[in-house]
Amino acid sequence: MRTHLIARGTAVAAAAAMVALSAAPASAATVSQASATALSFTPAGSAATDSGTYRVTNDGSTESSEGTNEPVVNLLAGQDAIHVGTLAQDAVANRNATSAACAGVAGDGATLVAAGSGDCLSGGDNIKLDAASLDFSNLRVIQSDLFQGMDVKVQEALKPFQTQITTALDQLLAPVVEGLDGAGLYVDLGAVQSHCTADDDTARGDSTIASSSVYVVLPGGKRETIVDLPVDPAVNQKVVTDLSGVVDVVIKGLRTQLANGLGGALQPIDPVVVELQKQVLNTLLTSIEGQLAPLEDNLLDITLNAQETSPGAITVTALDAKILPAAESFVGGPLTHLTIGTSSCGPNSPVTKTVANKPPKAANPPASVPTVVTAGMESYDDGSAGRIALVTLLLLAAAGAGAATYVRMLRRG
């Protein structure tokens, strides 16, 4: 009996020890967490690099952190996109199951603000970011395009000289395209940042973008603004970078320079008469415009205030931009993908969570602004023509009546 009691006691003690051991990790569970990454980019032909991530967790008694919350632009090695500016990434995780984070980039002179009070950065100059260089060296004279639309007889007559004409035009195009070297895509950034907060139930976040724009600088220094980024972007707001203005400038330049050089280039080819030169130039420009179409449609895939949510957690990225595959043939380094200001908050408790983001703004804010202005008319009739016609009729009627009376009186007399 005694042995039995001892055995039972030992079993209970062992079971209690097992329970205690299994319970121990639970008491060290994460009560709150948050992280922040100021900047991440993928240089052309290289692996992604970033400012590092500052991550904090709280186990209910102590806050632990990893990474740095004082990143420095100078330490962003292996990139030529950004040289000056102020990076910010900060996060806090509290014992009461709340957390906050903020991350972003601003120019020199910006003031850093600790996480938890919204934005991380205040003021500062704008930063010029070299996003990409535009490369037009892939533009070609396509022989099959060149003679399209011409009279069949003319095509037959030119057939023996097609290669000769194409070569001559190729030689003419090469220096013109070379002259476009140096065109670049730039991003002018004010303070671009995101922030988030989470408690034991909900998570929310937002982004702000101060006076930022994307623009192209063409050879000769002409600046073409592609898009002004909205200050208070909607959730997951897409931005279209329409380069049709740039394409127009390029085509206009090509037209002038090719028109000047065309006579000389085609002079040795006897059958190419002057009238045909203009036709060749037009088809050549149409072909080149077709080759530039991907640029005209869109160049960058930009998402502002990108938000990913799960129960009790949120990740907000202020700006996510990547070169679209269709435009890659026109775009060189230094960047192919850029993200600025990524803040993550939560989940902060083991209980079931619900997501309650800031009420999403309209997915398409243009709904609140006009997109069409119908301010043209062919003609306008304000009724004056009708009035004039009526008066004319009355005058005619009166004159007729007067004349009739006059004739009648003459007859009586």
Place this chain on the structure above:
Amino acid sequence: MAESPQTHSPSRITAAAGGLWTALVVLAVALVAAGLLWPSGSAAVEVPPGAPQRLELPGLKTKARVVPIRLDGEVLDPPRNPREIGWWVGSAKPGSAQGQTVVTGHTVHTGGGSLNKLDHIEKGQEVDIVTKDGTFQHQVDSVEVLSRKELAQQAQRIFGQDHGDGRLVVITCTDWNGSSYDSNIVVFAHRFNALPKVPKS
């Protein structure tokens, strides 16, 4: 022969004239300086933001009555009377510190539209908006001709109210293709002065 002392010393009248002349010169200089430094009375009077009543383009010899208009979906349609200008009520009132004031008027192919001459406007020219309290004077910063597609794509930049610092946006149609207009002409102007309305005596 010795001269009398009276012929060498200035007479009292001459001295008084000299003193008066000096005093006048000093007073004149002081008045000029005060005029330059002292703030004028009119600058201290502010014109409050208000609904526009009239648009004036002195360089184009154009004046038109302004009436409020609303959006129809995403379409901004000027007033039916082509001699009038429409002020989009969703945009800032003239004189506002934020947002931008958007006005639009018709271009009529056969003539008579309130903004028929807008395609002749140039950078630096003046555009005035008259409200019940005064006149806001603007200067043209830029003139853009945008296709319908470009206008739609850049709608936030052109019409958005989260930027602009109270600038004026004037818009009408251009590029008549024989049956309709292909483009819009958009004029951006910044405010440089506000003249309070002079009360009738």
